[in-house]
Amino acid sequence: MLGPWVEKYRPQSLDDVVGQKHIVNRLKQYVEEESMPNLMFTGPAGVGKTTSALALVKSILGEYWRQNFLELNASDARGIETVRTDIKNFCRLKPVGAPFRIIFLDEVDNMTKDAQHALRREMEMYTKTASFILSCNYSSKIIDPIQSRCAIFRFTPIKAEEIADRLKFIAETEGCEYEDTAITTIVNFAEGDMRKSVNMLQSAASTGSITEDHVFEVVSKAKPQEIKKMVNTALMGDFMKSRDILREVMILQGTSGEDMVNQIYQDVSGRVMSGQMDGDVYMNLIGAIAETDFRIREGANPRIQLEALLAKFL
Numbered sequence: 189m190l191g192p193w194v195e196k197y198r199p200q201s202l203d204d205v206v207g208q209k210h211i212v213n214r215l216k217q218y219v220e221e222e223s224m225p226n227l228m229f230t231g232p233a234g235v236g237k238t239t240s241a242l243a244l245v246k247s248i249l250g251e252y253w254r255q256n257f258l259e260l261n262a263s264d265a266r267g268i269e270t271v272r273t274d275i276k277n278f279c280r281l282k283p284v285g286a287p288f289r290i291i292f293l294d295e296v297d298n299m300t301k302d303a304q305h306a307l308r309r310e311m312e313m314y315t316k317t318a319s320f321i322l323s324c325n326y327s328s329k330i331i332d333p334i335q336s337r338c339a340i341f342r343f344t345p346i347k348a349e350e351i352a353d354r355l356k357f358i359a360e361t362e363g364c365e366y367e368d369t370a371i372t373t374i375v376n377f378a379e380g381d382m383r384k385s386v387n388m389l390q391s392a393a394s395t396g397s398i399t400e401d402h403v404f405e406v407v408s409k410a411k412p413q414e415i416k417k418m419v420n421t422a423l424m425g426d427f428m429k430s431r432d433i434l435r436e437v438m439i440l441q442g443t444s445g446e447d448m449v450n451q452i453y454q455d456v457s458g459r460v461m462s463g464q465m466d467g468d469v470y471m472n473l474i475g476a477i478a479e480t481d482f483r484i485r486e487g488a489n490p491r492i493q494l495e496a497l498l499a500k501f502l
């Protein structure tokens with residue numbers, strides 16, 4: 189299990205990119221036409237923006253892609269001036285063995301408006317020799333003159349089934365056994381983020397095997413069954429026992445106070461929705477949950493606040 193799986197299993201070609209099918213199909217057309225406009229990839233983290241850009245670059249530039257490709261991060265610690273100098277130096281040179289050169293600029297939404305205006309001028313100046321692929325989480329943070337110079341591709345969170353299939357493929361290739369419930373749990377936590385999913389899978393595998401228990405450990409969340417047991421005990425009037433469960437979960441799993449309140453809220457909401465809890469009881473509890481949530485966020489000791497919350501369940 190050498191190195192990060194996110195790198196080992198980064199798709200190398202457009203065909204291997206999971207999901208984002210309509211985007212991949214349009215990118216393949218650019219490869220066929222051997223030309224592309226400036227592109228903007230927007231969307232949440234870990235859904236394949238950088239991966240698709242690299243796969244496109246390799247296909248469209250062919251054998252000499254390395255010599256004709258520059259990857260930069262707009263929030264480079266050395267400052268935006270260095271980024272611009274790198275762009276200028278790169279664009280001044282003619283493409284070698286390829287029809288044009290490509291610059292991939294990540295985190296463009298972290299650039300100031302002034303820096304974006306300067307970038308726009310560079311995009312205009314080098315239209316003949318270079319194409320840009322700009323990547324960002326929010327296109328709304330990009331100035332209109334840049335947006336209007338790019339074909340915009342909106343990447344979406346990856347579907348649960350597609351993530352599950354990918355995780356199973358990786359686990360099988362690595363020769364790791366897995367529980368189906370472990371995969372489902374990862375998929376639920378990852379919210380469409382493939383990078384997060386693959387990282388969780390690798391962390392769970394590094395603890396021995398990919399079981400549901402190990403997944404909860406690596407994400408430091410309490411199991412829903414444990415929260416249910418704690419709430420049940422409190423509602424039945426056994427405060428001391430529910431307090432023991434609380435301590436065990438927080439110490440053994442390392443679940444944070446904020447996560448605990450959130451999970452208690454989800455448990456209680458589930459009960460009222462399924463008719464297991466009266467609306468009146470819920471109304472009393474929700475005020476106490478909200479208060480605990482607020483206090484923990486403000487910096488109060490989470491264990492004391494959560495114990496006080498359980499005492500209100502009696």
Ligand SMILES: Nc1ncnc2c1ncn2[C@@H]1O[C@H](COP(=O)(O)OP(=O)(O)OP(=O)(O)O)[C@@H](O)[C@H]1O
Pocket residue numbers: 193194195197198199204205206207208231232233234235236237238239240294324325346382383384386
């Ligand atoms: N669509 C996908 N298909 C297969 N693997 C993916 C996909 N998206 C992400 N991954 C996995 O997650 C890793 C990170 O993905 P990538 O760098 O493309 O994310 P990104 O969308 O550019 O995110 P960010 O906005 O954080 O830069 C990849 O190396 C790969 O292992």
